[in-house]
Amino acid sequence: MEQLQNNLKEVERRIEQACIRSGRKREEVTLIAVSKTKPISMIETVYKEGIFEFGENKVQELCEKAACLPERIHWHMIGHLQRNKVKQVIQKACLIHSVDSIRLAEQIEQEAKKLGKEVFILIEVNIAQEETKYGISPIEVQEFIQKVAIMPHIRIKGLMTSAPYVANPEENREYFKNLSQLYIDIQKKNIDNVNMEILSMGMTNDYEIAIEEGATHVRVGTGIFGERFYQIKKEDEVNV
Numbered sequence: 297m298e299q300l301q302n303n304l305k306e307v308e309r310r311i312e313q314a315c316i317r318s319g320r321k322r323e324e325v326t327l328i329a330v331s332k333t334k335p336i337s338m339i340e341t342v343y344k345e346g347i348f349e350f351g352e353n354k355v356q357e358l359c360e361k362a363a364c365l366p367e368r369i370h371w372h373m374i375g376h377l378q379r380n381k382v383k384q385v386i387q388k389a390c391l392i393h394s395v396d397s398i399r400l401a402e403q404i405e406q407e408a409k410k411l412g413k414e415v416f417i418l419i420e421v422n423i424a425q426e427e428t429k430y431g432i433s434p435i436e437v438q439e440f441i442q443k444v445a446i447m448p449h450i451r452i453k454g455l456m457t458s459a460p461y462v463a464n465p466e467e468n469r470e471y472f473k474n475l476s477q478l479y480i481d482i483q484k485k486n487i488d489n490v491n492m493e494i495l496s497m498g499m500t501n502d503y504e505i506a507i508e509e510g511a512t513h514v515r516v517g518t519g520i521f522g523e524r525f526y527q528i529k530k531e532d533e534v535n536v
């Protein structure tokens with residue numbers, strides 16, 4: 297498993313460099329290790345290196361892994377969430393990055409109320425307005441937030457995006473800049489029940505650029521765990 301440790305060191309080195317380039321403190325950026333499709337043994341190795349934040353994109357997989365790994369781990373739900381899985385996921389995930397509809401927010405509110413708990417969420421923004429992607433259109437985000445902010449069992453913590461897959465990550469810089477600006481604009485409005493403190497953007501291909509543009513959380517899968525191998529099941533690939 298030495299490969300994993302080396303990968304992690306390299307990611308850590310690059311995060312530090314990106315922080316230095318942009319005059320930010322290393323503590324301002326949280327690394328989420330995206331462990332989807334990867335086995336428990338690999339997660340344990342990464343955990344032992346001191347990583348406690350892990351991301352999964354499927355509720356069942358997240359819950360199964362959470363059940364057999366240390367409680368100390370924080371699980372982030374980063375994939376598209378179906379309403380019938382809300383009840384399950386809010387009991388295990390520390391943060392849902394992918395809230396992308398009012399109906400989903402309403403379902404979270406309803407289930408959170410039943411459990412008597414508060415659920416932390418991010419609003420997923422389709423920053424490049426890609427047809428194939430989930431997320432609220434940037435121009436609709438403020439209105440969306442107003443509607444969700446009044447739900448008493450939901451705490452809006454920030455924004456999330458997945459930028460387009462591009463050959464040169466510099467191409468995503470303007471998208472990250474735009475989301476960062478939107479995040480700051482909303483922050484300044486001081487809306488009740490809304491705390492803009494998490495800006496979740498940047499994946500293996502572009503996390504350094506995302507950090508330079510203000511990301512507080514980067515979601516790195518391949519860069520830590522290596523390539524993912526999917527079984528031939530089309531639906532699995534939608535969220536890659």
Ligand SMILES: *Cc1c(COP(=O)(O)O)cnc(C)c1O
Nearest residue numbers: 330374499500515516517518535
């Ligand atoms: C898979 C996934 C990632 C990690 O992607 P890599 O390119 O492997 O780093 C990040 N965010 C989301 C939403 C994902 O589904």
